[in-house]
Amino acid sequence: RDVTPAHLRYTVTCFCHITPLSGDKRRILLLYCTVTYLFCVHKSFLILQRRVKVSQEADSSSVMASVKKDDRLTSSQSFMCVGFAGVFSKTVTSPLEVVKIKSQVGTFYCKKGFWQSFALIYQHEGIRGFWKGNLASCLRLFPYTAVHLTTYKKIVHLHMDELGFISQWKAIFAGGLAGIAAALTTYPLEVAETRLIVQNCRQPTYIGVAHTLSKIYSNEGLLALYRGFSLTLLGAFPFSIGCYAVYMNLDKLWQEPPFRFTPLQNFINGCLAAGVAQTLSYPFETVKRKMQAQSARLPHFGGVDVHFSGMVDCFIQVVKNKGVLSLWNGLTANTIKIVPYFGLLFTCFEMCKQGCLYRNGYIVSPLSYKLAPGVDQSLGPYELEDAKRYLKNRNFGSGESSFRNRW
Template identity: 50%
Template sequence: MATWRRDGRLTGSQRLLCAGLAGTLSLSLTAPLELATVLAQVGVARGHARGPWAIGRRVWRAEGPRALWKGNGVACLRLFPCSAVQLAAYRKFVGLFTDDSGHISQQSSIVAGSLAGIVSTIVTYPTDLIKTRLIVQNMLEPTYKGIFHAFSTIYQQEGFLALYRGVSLTVLGALPFSVGSLLVYMNLEKIWNRPRDQFSLLQNFTTVCLAAAVTQTLSFPFDTVKRKMQVRRCLEVFVGG
């Protein structure tokens, strides 16, 4: 069991700002890998290049170096509202799972985090769909001129529901994501053979990486199908350009 305590060292806005800045930096550094992953998932790279390095090199040659960061702007802008909604939802779910003595089990805490992630993803899902389409389109002959143009074009041409195409896969993918998190965090003390409050900085970092690897692997098939659904009606136009 764990006790839920509010961390008084930072205000809520300061925690949100720190999370947003850290997320912006990590997204910007890994944007070319995200681009290669999305292009491989939706099938744009099929028959042309294999592997993230080959896909990235192909995009660089065809559209220029800036193309490696397609969609990164909307991904970074999405961080702040997504983090705010997730933090608010997490506090609500923690309150539901906390007993009268102020304790919450580790399993309940992870479930609360997963549910909060689902809520924030659903609320900000249109920005994720727009990011995917910006990544897939040819930067030299763009269908969408920017975030707001993409939003209005999709809404006018395909309808409001098109902005949420594939969102059901996000909800379904939350189950293996939660299971992966539980598998890792429930066995941390066995992995490191010491109490959790004695973990070193390196052990905590390794744990986060391990949890991310396990959860991403388990939920990746759902993410792949989601990406295909997001670009299904416009993929031929993008590739043809």
């Protein structure tokens, strides 16, 4: 444990130079020392891994930031808080999402730059044009979050050691698989969102989420609802690697260990991780959006700026006709969206959480975090309710004073 690989490497080098051995004996000694050195490096790496406990909460990426679990909330309350916060933040930042997706697909409105895109969308579609597809995005959020969290926790528990620790790379693998499972479940809603955003809402081909799904299925078949899904598989792991690469180097950025980070530092960390991860996986998402939008049954083939026959051909045609940098079209809108999205997400989550904590009896008001006097904050909501019921049945008295005396 105390001998570092550098110490062992120096010892092996000196020993091999001063030992009067030659031929097969020297080669055997070198092989033995090399194996010992590699074993020492491996053990040192395992010791370092055990010192860092990887969080069991799912990340988002992409979507959704990982929120630290509070045992004072029930599972349903936590899920509803995260879901409502996600819906609210998505709705507020929907105009940026619309501009981003239109830029990725390559529609006419978004070929003149970031600011001109807003003016052209408002001119041709009105204010409603900035919230196209938002319902599909919000409907997708709840099942996506549920499947992602459940799958991630299951995979993490399978790879935990006896001390409850997991390596960073296994956590990356778990996050990638969880994202794939969640995307597979909700992918048709993502296709519907793209089709609704790309069309002109004043001359609509699709009316509503249900009509979009049914029309795509009847006209193009079931596989059209999963067109471009392979790019989700390819983009999931660069996204996860980008997130964890940032988080693994945050202590160098702030010059202090992660457990001392303030809420503001954690917010900045989340924004940095999301920005880096989304930038790395952005070309895959651009091609995916083009594949989702393209259809021979739509006017102008869905508004896509290049014509292609498959995933590989789409990459080739985009690079050939538009240039490599066009794979990052809409990145400005996506980057600007990160800060308000996560800011609203955390703020709304905390407000919903305060309401639930007040309802559960942990705080005195839904507008503040002032703890209720005499209440053990380490108890879960069901345990706290059982304690209240027990005290009432045992005739310790009614009201706040008896409960304070007990706990």
